[in-house]
Amino acid sequence: MPISVLRYHRYVSEPTSTRRRILDAAARLLEEHGRDGVTTRAVSYAAGVQPPTIYRHFTDMSGLLGAVAADGFDTYLARKHAAALSDDPVQDLRDGWDTHVEFGLTHPAHYLLMYGRPVPGETSPAAQRSADRLHLLVERIAAAGRLTVTVETAAAMIHSAGSGLTLHLIGVDPDERDPELPGRLREAVLRAVTGDAPPAAPGYTQHATALKAALGETDDLLTAGEQALLGELLDRLGGSRGGRGRSSAAAGAPEGGAEANPC
Amino acid sequence: MPISVLRYHRYVSEPTSTRRRILDAAARLLEEHGRDGVTTRAVSYAAGVQPPTIYRHFTDMSGLLGAVAADGFDTYLARKHAAALSDDPVQDLRDGWDTHVEFGLTHPAHYLLMYGRPVPGETSPAAQRSADRLHLLVERIAAAGRLTVTVETAAAMIHSAGSGLTLHLIGVDPDERDPELPGRLREAVLRAVTGDAPPAAPGYTQHATALKAALGETDDLLTAGEQALLGELLDRLGGSRGGRGRSSAAAGAPEGGAEANPC
DNA sequence: CGCCTAGTGTTACCGGCGATAACACAACGA
DNA sequence: TCGTTGTGTTATCGCCGGTAACACTAGGCG
Missing domain, CATH: 1.10.10.60 (Homeodomain-like)
Known part of the structure; x- marks a missing residue:
């Protein structure tokens, strides 16, 4: 130049x-x-x-504190691998959990700024960044077919347990911390959101056909009409590579009523 | 007189x-x-x-705040059953968890005083009272021979998850709170400290969540409206597990479980 | 060139905060 | 009766977060 x-x-x-x-x-x-x-x-x-x-x-003061928290969090994550993702999404989540806890214990004051005084509706930029990353990690597990709950529910469970754990550890004298605790809580939550089952085959067509096959078991969650509708959508994803759009428009309700209404 | x-x-x-x-x-x-x-x-x-x-x-000021927190917590617990123990120690712990969360959501400011700003080595009198009661509840489970970890570890796991959950909920707008969350996290931790195996999730849940995660890739097969509709149906299948509340607890422990590498 | 504007940092100051010293006063016991 | 103890008061301190009004610089534009 x-x-x-x-x-x-x-x-x-x-x-x-x-x-x-x-x-x-x-x-x-x-x-x-x-x-x-x-x-x-x-x-x-x-x-x-x-x-x-x-x-x-x-x-103002809270603006400064928010900026400090965000800056500290970013710096820490940047110095750690941060974006390094393996091909095992569950292990990646494990690593993310550990990094999160480690940050809290290394920078307790920053961490308290982020999570210590929640206000309904508000989220500090730093906490938001962390939540986004968690969501991404969980979504990868879902995409691998290993999630047994909604992505949102899983993320909330993990965040609750993880931040609660970190806050708890911050409040305990380092020498008296239970070394078993972090790993056990992590695995407990992980087992609850993943099945222990091996990863299902990738690709949505397999999931679509598998789900179609199991449609009969969903009586308590879906009405007959909903099952029928879902079945048709799954057929489109699983089987015929039909043209897009119009085909679905015609299909009326399978039968007149369609109102079993459980729930 | x-x-x-x-x-x-x-x-x-x-x-x-x-x-x-x-x-x-x-x-x-x-x-x-x-x-x-x-x-x-x-x-x-x-x-x-x-x-x-x-x-x-x-x-001083912190003395006043501590007294206020302790007083509020005691009053709340006294008004609830507090000492009413059944002959099912696990169910008692469940009730204790729910009461704890309920207190936090009813009196968020008190709760933040108790748990929002942990200081190594210090414990507010109110938090100490709560911890003592938790310890007692967990010890009864141990006495019943149903605990697979130390009483201390179990209590710490429960406290971490429970307080983290409560703080998380306090920070979320009441209308947007995931109704599944508290029960699922509670049962996840409970299952981890008692030896109970997780209830077999219906096979379709994983497929449902996996498919939901892959919805974005289906542009060439489904219209936007169809994707949205399908997403809602999939959430119903991935989210709620038929029976609500306590039903899931009973299931015996078919396998030792609970010991998969806590690291 | 000379004026104007935007950006940045300054001096001087405000009302409110947590906290303390010094005092006023009632109740009790020797 | 007189000190002692407990309780509440008046007066005041030093520090806090925050703001108004001003000073200086650099760049844009006629």
Whole structure:
């Protein structure tokens, strides 16, 4: 790249941006003195700026704390493998669980910021990022045909148990922590969301045909009409490579009533 | 009781003691405005005393908050059966779990005070009370010879999962809470600490969830509407397991299970 | 060139917070 | 009767989160 392009701009050679310095100072205070050590004064002093500067970059205190939490979480995950996925989705989830717990124990103050004070409807950016990744990991298990509950339910179970475990461990003196605990709880939840069964064959056609074959057992969950409808949709996925669209439009209800209505 | 015994003492006929008034005022503020609404000024004003009076009774702010949490928790448990134990220790634990979660959802601010900000080595009196009761419930299961792990490990697993679940639910909008979640997580942990084998999931659930996960790939076979419809039917098959509530617990342990590599 | 605008950091300040010192006063026991 | 103890008060401190108003710089544009 020719020198001429390297025009002088304000921040090109500045060692670290003000925002970065504030973030780092706040993170350091957070780790060393806990949540209560992160005050506007302390941060501004440690970052070498005046207090109002903080508000210029992070609208208020909670904005700063949220940014610190997100930054710390991202950094940690980036340093770990993060995106390295194997071809065993269950093992990947296991690794994700362990990494999550490890982060909480390595950075308890960050972790408490993320999960310690839930507010209905709100989710910190860091927690959201973590939840997204969990959802992805669980979905891969579902795609492998090894999930026995909804993806959403499985993710919620795993998150509840995992975060509860981490918070519990944070509250226990390191020497007194039960070494059995993390592994056992993890496997308990894992067994509950996966069957112990070996992975089913990949590809949706197999699942469609298998499900079609088992349709008769679903009387307590689906009405007769729903079973019939589902059967037709599964036929489309499992068998004939028919053209798209229109074929389904015609099919009326199998018979007039279609209203067994259990439930 | 003869009147002569009712000597006049300062507080005999006083409607409520100062300590009680402060406690009640703080609890009300906590429920109505959350943790941040409980300030020395607000409490003292609501209780009709001067701020320093609070320090006379509860050495500092955290002392007051601890007392409020403990008081609220005790009151709640007292109003519930609390000590009513049946002759089925596992069912008693189940009830205890449900009561615990219910308390957290009914009094989220109290609950966050108890579990939201763990500090290594410290345990709030309220949390300690709850832990003691859990220990007792688990010990009864052990006495019945139905525990496959240490009492301590079992209690820690249950506590981690239960408090994590409650914190998770507190953070989710009431309308969007997964009704399956609490029961499933509870049974998963219960099965892991007692030797019970998981109830055989109907074979179709895995196929249903797998197919759901692969719905996105079916664009060439199904219209968007059909995909949505199919997705809903698949959720019904993957989500709920016929009988609800306790039914799933009974199943004996056909195989040792429970020991698949806790790592 | 000279003016304007946007971005950034500053000084000075506000109301509210947790906490404490020093005092006022009632009840009780020697 | 007089100290002691328990309880609640007045007055005040230092720190907090947050904001208004100003100062300076760089870039855009006539």
